[in-house]
Structure formats: C-alpha cells, structure tokens
Amino acid sequence: MAKNSSGDDKRNKARANARQIAANQAKKEKTAKTVLYVGIGVVIVAVLAVVGVLVFQQSKPAANPENYIADGxxxxxxxxxxxxxxxxxxxxxxxxxxxxxxxxxxxxxxxxxxxxxxxxxxxxxxxxxxxxxxxxxxxxxxxxxxxxxxxxxxxxxxxxxxxxxxxxxxxxxxxxxxxxxxxxxxxxxxxxxxxxxxxxxxxxxxxxxxxxxxxxxxxxxxxxxxxxxxxxxxxxxxxxxxxxxxxxxxxxxxxxxxxxxxxxxxxxxxxxxxxxxxxxxxxxxx
The missing domain is CATH 3.40.30.10 (Glutaredoxin)
Known part of the structure; x- marks a missing residue:
C-alpha cells in the first residue's frame, strides 16, 4: 500500500506541476495579450490624435495677411x-x-x-x-x-x-x-x-x-x-x-x-x- 501511495503522490505532484506550468503559461499569454491590446490602444489613440490635428488644421480658416483686402x-x-x-x-x-x-x-x-x-x-x-x-x-x-x-x-x-x-x-x-x-x-x-x-x-x-x-x-x-x-x-x-x-x-x-x-x-x-x-x-x- 505504501508503494502505491508513493506512486499516487508522484502522479499527483506531476499533475500539480503540469497545472502550475499551464497556469504560468496562461498568465504569460494573458500578460502578452494585455501588452498587445494596450499597445494597439496607444497606437489608435496616437493615430486619432494626429488625424484630429490634421482635421483641425484643415478646418481652420486661412489666416489673412495684414494689408490684403479681398485677396489682394x-x-x-x-x-x-x-x-x-x-x-x-x-x-x-x-x-x-x-x-x-x-x-x-x-x-x-x-x-x-x-x-x-x-x-x-x-x-x-x-x-x-x-x-x-x-x-x-x-x-x-x-x-x-x-x-x-x-x-x-x-x-x-x-x-x-x-x-x-x-x-x-x-x-x-x-x-x-x-x-x-x-x-x-x-x-x-x-x-x-x-x-x-x-x-x-x-x-x-x-x-x-x-x-x-x-x-x-x-x-x-x-x-x-x-x-x-x-x-x-x-x-x-x-x-x-x-x-x-x-x-x-x-x-x-x-x-x-x-x-x-x-x-x-x-x-x-x-x-x-x-x-x-x-x-x-x-x-x-x-
């Protein structure tokens, strides 16, 4: 019985190790996905900011030089x-x-x-x-x-x-x-x-x-x-x-x-x- 108990312990320990490895891997993948999503989010925000600036610049009225009237x-x-x-x-x-x-x-x-x-x-x-x-x-x-x-x-x-x-x-x-x-x-x-x-x-x-x-x-x-x-x-x-x-x-x-x-x-x-x-x-x- 002791011998069988020792074998069970080994199997249980191996399963526990496998679960830990799987958990660690899942955690790494989750972290990687989080970093990826955050990176994508930062890029999207940056692109939107650039587009916003460009749209704002394009929508601004043309500055008139002093001493010009009716384009001349x-x-x-x-x-x-x-x-x-x-x-x-x-x-x-x-x-x-x-x-x-x-x-x-x-x-x-x-x-x-x-x-x-x-x-x-x-x-x-x-x-x-x-x-x-x-x-x-x-x-x-x-x-x-x-x-x-x-x-x-x-x-x-x-x-x-x-x-x-x-x-x-x-x-x-x-x-x-x-x-x-x-x-x-x-x-x-x-x-x-x-x-x-x-x-x-x-x-x-x-x-x-x-x-x-x-x-x-x-x-x-x-x-x-x-x-x-x-x-x-x-x-x-x-x-x-x-x-x-x-x-x-x-x-x-x-x-x-x-x-x-x-x-x-x-x-x-x-x-x-x-x-x-x-x-x-x-x-x-x-």
Whole structure:
C-alpha cells in the first residue's frame, strides 16, 4: 500500500506541476495579450490624435495677411497701399481710403491677377507698370494686384508660385511700403518655367535686396517674423484660397486684367490699355 501511495503522490505532484506550468503559461499569454491590446490602444489613440490635428488644421480658416483686402493689395498714388475703392462688406482696414490718398471721384479700379512664375505677368509689368503708375499718381486709377498660384506645376515640385506669393504676403503684412519694390524684385529674378524654382534662402535674399526687413515681426502674428513666415509657409492656405477664389470668379489665366470688373485683353500694348482705362474713368471719349 505504501508503494502505491508513493506512486499516487508522484502522479499527483506531476499533475500539480503540469497545472502550475499551464497556469504560468496562461498568465504569460494573458500578460502578452494585455501588452498587445494596450499597445494597439496607444497606437489608435496616437493615430486619432494626429488625424484630429490634421482635421483641425484643415478646418481652420486661412489666416489673412495684414494689408490684403479681398485677396489682394490695392496701390494708389506714389505706390502707397490704400483701401479698395469699394470695401467688401464686413471687412475693415487701417489703410487710407483712396480719396484720402489722392484718387479722383471717378477713378477706375484696374485689377491684375498675377503669378510670380508667369513670364506673361513679367512681360505685362515691363510693358505697363510705368503707365499704370502714372495714372495712379494722377489719381485716375487704383491698381488691385492679386497674386495666385496657378503655375506650381512649372517648378519641378518646388511650388514656386505658392511660395513666392506667400513671401509677398509675409513681407507686405508688416511692410506695406515695400510691396511694389518686392514685386519688381521677384519678377527680376523669375525662375524659368520647368526649372527648380527658388529655395527659401534665395527668396529671402530677393526680399532683402528689395529692402524688406526679414527679421521684422508680422502685424497679424507677433510670434512670426517675415523669415519664419517664409520657412513655415505661414500664408500658404491664404494663397490656396485666393487662387481658388480667382478660378471661381472666372479667371482663366495670368495675367488676367479687369477694368472696373470687366475683362480686357489689351495687356500687351500700354497705349491701348491706357485708352481702355481712361474710357472707364470718362477722361477719354475716343
């Protein structure tokens, strides 16, 4: 009987050991599953957080650069920025009204949609800028410039159109008096279509050569400087929205020129364009 009892004890002990091993294994598997589930949960939370941030960023309205009104800047006498002749409903500005800056009662608005990558826009400025400045200095017109980014595809992935328009917004936000000098500088170094565009450093050099202080803080965001605004593309969404607004308004190409809201194709002949403008003001009856 003792012998049989000893055998039973061994079997019982073996069963107990097996149960313990099984219990330990089950515990390990449970722990592993818990770690796995927690890990999956952490990943899901992280993904949801990233998605939430992206959705929030996408849903935020585009920040408007100071001194831009209705997607553009309006230039009057002595190349000073002024309010549009007709302020959009709901918008306000500290810029002077055109009449306060010398615009005549029957002054016309010449609207120019432009892309800094566009050779035709460069040619338009070379042909017409002196004439437009003369008419603005005489108080006959204000010129509403609206940069867009239609030609991003022409800079080998560099998105030069967007980035150049962003630079203009960054600079004009705090230094409106530099607007036309900056436009001239951007056209003077316009990259070839199909090329590599310009780097941020090169764009900032262009701005500095136009006497823009790239260390100056933005008027619309005191935590940003012109330099950081360029590197972080602070007004990228604004440029995208402005470009879409232009398309929605029927703009088909650049340069696209309106005289008191009516499209004109007389953009390659300064005399012919001046005649069209002065007809709109009533100063020319021919």
């Amino acid at each position: 800047i309006t230039v009057g006498k002595d190349e000073a920025l002024v309010q549009p002749l007709k302020m959009p409903e709901g918008e306000s500005s500290d810029l002077p009204a055109p009449s306060e800056a010398g615009a005549k009662k029957d002054a016309a608005t010449v609207t120019v949609y432009l892309d800094f990558q566009c050779p035709g826009c460069q040619a338009f400025e070379q042909t017409n800028s002196s004439m437009l400045k003369k008419l603005a200095d005489e108080g006959s017109i204000v010129v509403n410039y609206k940069p867009v980014s239609f030609l991003d595809r022409m800079s080998s992935g560099n998105e030069y159109s967007t980035r150049a328009a962003n630079l203009a917004a960054c600079a004009i936000d705090s230094q409106p008096e530099k607007a036309m000098d900056l436009f001239d500088a951007l056209y003077a170094q316009q990259p070839e279509e199909g090329g590599d565009g310009r780097s941020d450093e090169e764009l900032l050099e262009v701005a500095e050569k136009a006497a823009v202080d790239t260390s100056k803080k933005l008027s619309s965001d005191s935590e940003q400087t012109v330099k950081s605004c360029v590197s972080e593309k602070g007004f990228e969404k604004f440029v995208e929205k402005s470009s879409q607004d232009a398309l929605d308004d029927g703009v088909e190409a650049t340069p696209w020129v309106l005289i008191n809201g009516k499209h004109t194709d007389k953009t390659s002949d300064a005399q012919a364009l001046a005649a069209e403008i002065l007809k709109a003001t009533g100063e020319f009856k021919g």
